[in-house]
Amino acid sequence: MEMALLSKNKLGFVDGTIAVPNVGEVKYPYWKQCNNMVSTWIMRFSEANIFRISYLHAEIHQIRQGDLTVSAYFSKLKSLWDELQVIRPLPTCKCERVCNCGLLDTLQQHLESDNLLVFLRGLNETYASVQSQIMMTKPLPNIDEAFMMVQQQERRFNSGTTELLIQEAGIILLTQGNGSRSKKFYPNGNKKPICSYCGFTGHTTEKCYKKHGYPPGWKPRNRGVSYANQVQFASDEHPPGENGSLTLSQDEYRMLRQLSVDLKE
Incomplete structure (x- = not known):
């Protein structure tokens, strides 16, 4: 968005370098027209993000391992997680005095836990045993640790x-x-x-x-x-x-x- 505004020579309407003229000045109507145009661009950009976020959520929750290796499956998921994090990052505290209630850490833990469950749910049925082992671990391992455990099972197979x-x-x-x-x-x-x-x-x-x-009543023959x-x-x-x-x-x-x-x- 910043690049688009800069290419149109309209970034000053956002970063404050173009001062707002008084209502009675001759250039105020022109400033208001450009300012409304910039606001429209920003709203359209925001709507485009909403559609992309919806698509990413659908992809993340529908993806399955299938014929992919564990490494390829994990890499595909991680690229979707990273893009979603860029478009919609977790909130941060902007107060002058940063709070110490631990809410932001809790939000981060919930996000990592959700990603872990999505990763485990999309694995093939052959990894059911390691899935149960990971989900019964207290506390839950992070996503990278879980990936290493599943990859180790793949090597055994x-x-x-x-x-x-x-x-x-x-x-x-x-x-x-x-x-x-x-x-x-x-x-x-x-x-x-x-x-x-x-x-x-x-x-x-x-x-x-x-x-x-062996079936019931089976008896060995001459071998x-x-x-x-x-x-x-x-x-x-x-x-x-x-x-x-x-x-x-x-x-x-x-x-x-x-x-x-x-x-x-």
């Missing part, structure tokens, strides 16, 4: 996904080493699926009892064949094959080790 991808890659390498060329990576050409969760054949992850629970089809990985100190498990070639083992490093990076 990503670490689990990496381990699963490494396991699936090992199954593929072993299958290819056994001579199967099936596009679905079924070992030994028996057309049976491999569960990426437990490593057994004959079912997929969606129907895995070990992951979802000799199933165990033979599992992929067992040797430790970093010992190459595969020294512990009696199914083995990979040296090239396949090095490929799997490199895949593990790439995924974790």
Whole structure:
């Protein structure tokens, strides 16, 4: 607004450098006309801010994490909070003797608490446990501390996904080493699926009892064949094959080790 007034050579009507002439002077009607025009500009600018404030509030309360990472989601929220703070900052005490009742600190705490709740509410359902943990903390952590806690949980999720991808890659390498060329990576050409969760054949992850629970009255069957089809990985100190498990070639083992490093990076 100040830049707009300065470009029109009308800033003096606001900062007081242009004195108000007496009513009887010849230039008073011209001053009054310019002053009213400046007042109209200011009112329009204020109305534009009201619409922007309404939009920012709607965006802040409707935003959800969705496919965004925790960091990207938090950055998007923070940019909206910062813009709203610029357009409508918290009130400050302008009295000659500043009060010490703590009202302004309370207003700031309420604002930070509201932002924290908006951030937690917009997270995906996979973060429900850390949401409850943060909301039950007394006193509540600030928004930056809560962000770090949620981001730490995200790293744990990503670490689990990496381990699963490494396991699936090992199954593929072993299958290819056994001579199967099936596009679905079924070992030994028996057309049976491999569960990426437990490593057994004959079912997929969606129907895995070990992951979802065993049905009532379930009894284990002979598992000799199933165990033979599992992929067992040797430790970093010992190459595969020294512990009696199914083995990979040296090239396949090095490929799997490199895949593990790439995924974790």
